[in-house]
Amino acid sequence: MAFFKAIPSLPLFPADDNKVFSHVGLERIHQEVQTDQSSHVYVSRDVFTQSDIDTLYEGARSQNEPEQSGKMSYINSCTKAKIFHLMFYFLPIVTVLQKYCFDFRNKIIGDFMGGISVACLHFPQGLAYGLLASLTPVEGLYSSFFPILFYTIFGTSQHMSFATDSVIAILTAEVIDTQVKSSFLPKFNISVVHATHTMKTELLNYRIVVSAACTFVCGSVLVVMGIFRLGFLTSYQSKSFIGGFTFAAAFHIFTSQIPKGLGIEIPLVKGIGKLVYTFKYIFEDIRNTHVPSLIIVILCVIFIVFIKDFINERYKRKLRVPVPADLLTIIIATIISTYTNLEKKFGIEVVGSIPVGIPDPKLPDVSLYVEIFPECFQMALLIFFLSIAMAKVCAEQNEYEINDNKELMAYGLTNVGCSFFPCFPASVSPPRNMILSSMGAKTTLNGLFTTCVMLLVLYVLGQLFAQLPVPALAAMIFVSVKPLLLQVRSLPKLYRVNIYDMVIWIATCSSGILLDLPYGLLVGIGVSFITVVVQSQRTDTEVRYRTNDHIFMKKEHQPHISESSKVVVFHMCSALYFATSERFRRRIYESTLNPLKMKYKPVQEIEVTFSYSSSTNTESSVHKNLTDNPSFGLKGH
Structure with missing residues (x-):
């Protein structure tokens, strides 16, 4: 008996008929179906294996499709249509421009509103994250301009705002500080605290060189992954691993801004136990706290939290666009600093003059690639995982699909293009993506309107913020990492759903805080694999x-x-x-x-x-x- 099935409520065939059926595609199979009043179906036929069926179908297909030589098949496949298809694959903006003509008025309104609105976040975040990456606010502005421009050409997600990010900025600072401590400072046998003005200028130039090399290596890794179509790796990313790592990164970010908020300088720390030594130096020098800087930080934090957590959250249904708390903060702080002369009267550090225009492109320093490759490889993976996860969230909310491999290639080409300018690696920032989604951006051309605003800042408006207090930027960073630090509230839920996910979260977070971020990344990946093995050995x-x-x-x-x-x-x-x-x-x-x-x-x-x-x-x-x-x-x- 080859097949037996009982269907008491719905007989397959009339009970008084005996019918004979033959399979449509297999002439050798003969089926005889007998039915009776008990609604039992008995099927008797010849025994076939999977190889027999494959042989029949392969034989039929080989008769209909004659084989061609490999060379002839390759020549026939290289058609103009496929060449244009390949070009459109790497340049999605061509397809966007073609579709723009059919619904120009509807699309340009959403793109214009979204691009202008998100530019109000790019400007203050660029200034703040430039400092976070151990550079200056100017490099942060460049990193908020060039990635948007390149992603508009190569990107496919209409709600992706690809530019500066706090987590990637702190990882870039890790790479830069490592190279400064191992390669630059030993030449002068001094520390950063005791460096002269001339040496600080040379140190800044060296930091920019390392940052550009880091951007190129990250972009190259992502491009290679895109060529080999490794976009499927997103299926293996663990939310608990990403959550634990970003919490540890947020803790590092918060700690790195404490000296700026207190107005003190501490020695450069790198390696295992970095945070422990950092807090040690902070407590040793806390008696030298600059009180005016601390007051500015406290006032700015209160002002930003009030707007974001009270006004924007309470009236978000009535507000079409959230109130730009960060932009208002830097405008008000700059006005107060300019008219009260805080720099001279109270010795508060300010941003300083911002160069006008766009810098000339330069080739990245090839000699640094080997030294920074391990850290940049980890950073590239994190850029991909964080960005593609956010892109999928926006795509699901707005009911469209994205291609993982195209996005992977776009991230890589964007960072490679930015490496010829004084930028640090670019990634996604969730608040900016949410603004684009809420404003109804229709295509990736919303980035063109954002770049126009950033050009206006670089050529005209940037000079107006020369007196912006640095403690105000530190306050913006303190508030920006608050959602990442609040991820600790997800631990009870992880415990109830899957205790293995909670173990991954705690192991990644604790190792990233107690050891260092690179070690946290390695420990998190290792623990994730171990839990997979353990769960496979404990299956029911x-x-x-x-x-x-x-x-x-x-x-x-x-x-x-x-x-x-x-x-x-x-x-x-x-x-x-x-x-x-x-x-x-x-x-x-x-x-x-x-x-x-x-x-x-x-x-x-x-x-x-x-x-x-x-x-x-x-x-x-x-x-x-x-x-x-x-x-x-x-x-x-």
Whole structure:
């Protein structure tokens, strides 16, 4: 009996008819279907293997599709249409421009409003994150201009605002500080605190060189991943790992801004236990706190939190665009600093003059690639994971799809292009993406309107913010990492859903804080793989026994089921491969029987030869013999 199924409520065929059916695509298969009043369907046919079916279909396809030589097939495949398709693949802006003509008025309104609105975040965040990356606010503005321009050309997500990010900025600072401490400072045998003005200028130029090299390496890694179509790696990213790592990064960001908020300078710290030594130096020098700088930080934090958490949250249904708290903060702080002369009267550090225009492109320093590659490789993976996760969230909210490989290539080409200018690696920032989504941006051309605003800042408005206090930027960073620090509230939920995810979160976070961010990344990846192995070794198994109604159920559900059934269903909730094979063998022996411990051997053996015969009499006789002689051994050919 090849097939048996009972459908008591819906008979498949009339009970008084006997019908014969043949498979449409397989001439060799003959089916005979018999039905009766019990609504049981019996199907008897020839025995076919998967290879037999594949042979039939492959033979039919080979007759319809004649083979071509490899060279001729390659020549025929290189058509103009495919060349243009390849060009459109790497330049999605061409397709966007083509579609723009069909609905120009509707699309340009959403793109204009979204681009202008998100520019109000790019400007203050660029200033703040430039300092966070161990550079100056000017490099932050460049990193808020060039990535947007390049992503508009290569990107595919209409709600992606690809520019500065706090997590990537602090990782860039890690790379820059490492190179400064190992390569630059030993030449002068001094520390950063005791460097002269001329040496500080040379130090800044060296930091810019390292930053550009870091951007190029990150972009190159992403481009190579895009060429090999490694976009599927997003399927293996763990939200608990990303959450734990970003929490640790947020803690590093918060700590790095404490000296700027207190108006003190501490020695440069790098390596295992970085935060421990940083807090040690902070407490040792806390008596020298600059009180005016601390007052500015406190006032700015209160002002930003009031707007973001009270006004924007309470009236978000009435506000089409959230109130730009960061932009208002730097405008008010600059006006107060300019008219009260805070720099001279109270010695408060200010941003200083901002160069007008766009710098000339330069080739990145090739000599640094090998030294910074390990950190940049980790940074590139994080850029991809963070950015693609945010892009998918926006795509799901607005009901469209994105191509992981195209996005991966766009991230890489954008960073490679930015490496020829004084920029640091670019990534996504969730608040900017949410603004684009809420403003109804239609295409990636919203970046053109953002770049126009940033050009206006670089050529005209930048000079107006020369007296912006640096403590105000530190206050913006303190508030910006608050959502990342609040991720700790997800631990109870992770515990209830999956304790392994909680272990990954805690291990990644604790190692990133107590050791350093690169070690936290490695520990998080390692623990993630270990939990996968552990869970595969702890999969549930169950045994189902057959009831009198020919239904297989667990012993727990039907305690009266007899375990002497000759047919037992063993179920293990895991894939069967080398890591689970031993557990599968052990559990199936424990649940059923172990043939190595059997105390008797079959008393008789019969040999059954399966043939391509559809005779039901032969099948019935074999079935009867096996039923009457359950101790028979069975060999099949």
